[in-house]
Amino acid sequence: MHLRKQLHVKIPSFKLERYFAEYEFGTKYMLSASDCESMTIGELFTFAETDLSTLVDTHLGYTESRGHPELRQQISHLYSEVNEDQVLVFSGAEDAIFCIMNTLVKKGDHIIVQFPSYQSLSSVAESRGIEVAKWKLDERFEWQLDLEFLKKNIKSNTRLVVVNFPHNPTGTIMRGSEYEELIEICEKNQLLLLQDEVYRFSEFTANVALPPAADLYENALSLGVMSKTFGLPGLRIGWIVTRNNEIYQKLAQFKDYTTICNSAPSEVIAIEALKIKDKIIRRTLKILRYNVHMLDNFFSTYSHVFEWVRPTGASTAFPRLSLDQTVNDFCTALRTEKEVLLLPGSVFDYPSNFRIGFGRKNMEEGLSKLSEFLEEKGY
Ligand SMILES: Cc1ncc(COP(=O)(O)O)c(C=O)c1O
Numbered sequence: 001m002h003l004r005k006q007l008h009v010k011i012p013s014f015k016l017e018r019y020f021a022e023y024e025f026g027t028k029y030m031l032s033a034s035d036c037e038s039m040t041i042g043e044l045f046t047f048a049e050t051d052l053s054t055l056v057d058t059h060l061g062y063t064e065s066r067g068h069p070e071l072r073q074q075i076s077h078l079y080s081e082v083n084e085d086q087v088l089v090f091s092g093a094e095d096a097i098f099c100i101m102n103t104l105v106k107k108g109d110h111i112i113v114q115f116p117s118y119q120s121l122s123s124v125a126e127s128r129g130i131e132v133a134k135w136k137l138d139e140r141f142e143w144q145l146d147l148e149f150l151k152k153n154i155k156s157n158t159r160l161v162v163v164n165f166p167h168n169p170t171g172t173i174m175r176g177s178e179y180e181e182l183i184e185i186c187e188k189n190q191l192l193l194l195q196d197e198v199y200r201f202s203e204f205t206a207n208v209a210l211p212p213a214a215d216l217y218e219n220a221l222s223l224g225v226m227s228k229t230f231g232l233p234g235l236r237i238g239w240i241v242t243r244n245n246e247i248y249q250k251l252a253q254f255k256d257y258t259t260i261c262n263s264a265p266s267e268v269i270a271i272e273a274l275k276i277k278d279k280i281i282r283r284t285l286k287i288l289r290y291n292v293h294m295l296d297n298f299f300s301t302y303s304h305v306f307e308w309v310r311p312t313g314a315s316t317a318f319p320r321l322s323l324d325q326t327v328n329d330f331c332t333a334l335r336t337e338k339e340v341l342l343l344p345g346s347v348f349d350y351p352s353n354f355r356i357g358f359g360r361k362n363m364e365e366g367l368s369k370l371s372e373f374l375e376e377k378g379y
Pocket of ligand 1: 034091092094095118164168196198226
C-alpha cells in the first residue's frame with residue numbers, strides 16, 4: 001500500500017523544507033537561506049559581554065509553559081502596547097503557526113492568506129478542511145498587495161487574514177498607508193489578523209518599517225522569532241504577541257499538546273541576545289545592506305538573464321528567470337555543476353522565479369560561482 005495512505009497523512013509535504021532537507025547541508029554554497037548570519041554561543045556571549053556561567057548554571061528542568069518571565073519581558077519591550085502577560089513563547093515560529101491554525105479557525109471557516117507564502121501559513125489550515133483564498137502579490141507592482149482583492153473576497157465565514165511583512169520570499173513590505181487600511185478592514189469586518197513579523201528589524205531603511213500589528217489592533221497576532229534578523233534559528237525560540245486574552249488562552253492550551261514548554265538553555269540564550277538586540281540588529285543590517293548592493297550590481301550585469309525586483313527588507317528576494325529553460329532545470333544544473341543552492345520558485349508554486357538569500361556573510365562566494373556558471377554557459 002502507498003505509504004501516504006498507510007499513515008493517513010492528510011497534510012501535504014512542506015515543499016521548501018523537503019527541498020532543503022535534501023540539499024541544504026550537502027551543497028557547498030548556500031545562496032537561498034532565509035536566515036541571517038548566525039554565531040556560536042561563545043561569540044554571542046562575548047558580543048553581549050556576558051559570562052558563560054549564565055548558561056552553565058541554567059537548570060535543566062521543565063520551564064514555564066508560557067515562556068521564561070524574563071524572556072517574555074524582554075520580548076514585550078519590542079512592542080509599545082503590550083506587556084509580558086500578552087507574550088506567549090513557542091518553539092520557533094513554525095510551532096506558533098501550527099497552534100494558530102489548529103485553534104483559531106475551524107472547518108467551514110474561510111481565511112485569506114497572502115501568496116506566495118511560507119507554506120505552513122496556508123497548508124495547515126487547508127489540511128483541516130478550511131477554505132483558503134490566496135491573496136497574490138503582484139510582481140508588476142513591486143510585489144505589492146491589492147486591497148481591492150481583500151475587500152471583494154471577505155465572506156460571512158471569513159475569520160482570519162494572514163500577511164507577512166517584510167516578506168519571504170520577495171523581501172517586499174506593504175506601504176504604511178495600505179497597512180493602516182488593512183487593519184481598518186479587519187476591524188470593520190471583525191477579522192483576526194495574523195502578521196508574520198519574523199523579519200521585523202530587517203528593513204533596510206527605517207521609513208519602510210511597519211509597526212507591529214499587535215500594537216495597532218486588539219484582534220491581531222504578531223508573530224516574532226529569534227531565527228531571522230537575530231540570526232539564531234538554532235535556538236528554536238519564537239513568540240506570539242496578542243492583546244486578545246481569549247486567543248492567548250486558546251493558544252496556550254493547545255501548546256500543551258505540541259511542545260509544552262521551551263528549551264531552557266535556548267530561553268536563557270535568547271534573553272541574553274535580546275538584551276543586546278540593537279547591537280545584533282546593526283550587525284545584521286550591515287550585512288544585508290552590503291549584500292543587497294552586491295545583488296543590485298549583479299542583476300544589472302545580468303539584466304538579460306533575470307528580472308530583479310529590489311527587496312526593501314528581509315534577507316530573501318525572488319527574481320524571475322528570463323531564459324528559455326525552466327527554473328528547476330537551471331537550479332539543478334547550478335547545484336550539480338557549481339555546488340550553489342538556489343531555491344526554485346516551484347516550492348512556492350511560482351515556477352518562473354527563484355529565491356536568493358542574502359543574509360549571510362559568505363553570499364559573495366556563492367554569487368561569484370553563479371557568475372562563473374553564467375559566463376561558462378555564454379549568457
Ligand atoms: C515567513 C516565515 N514564517 C515563519 C517561519 C518559521 O520560522 P522558524 O524556522 O523560526 O520556526 C519562516 C522560516 O523560514 C518564515 O520564513
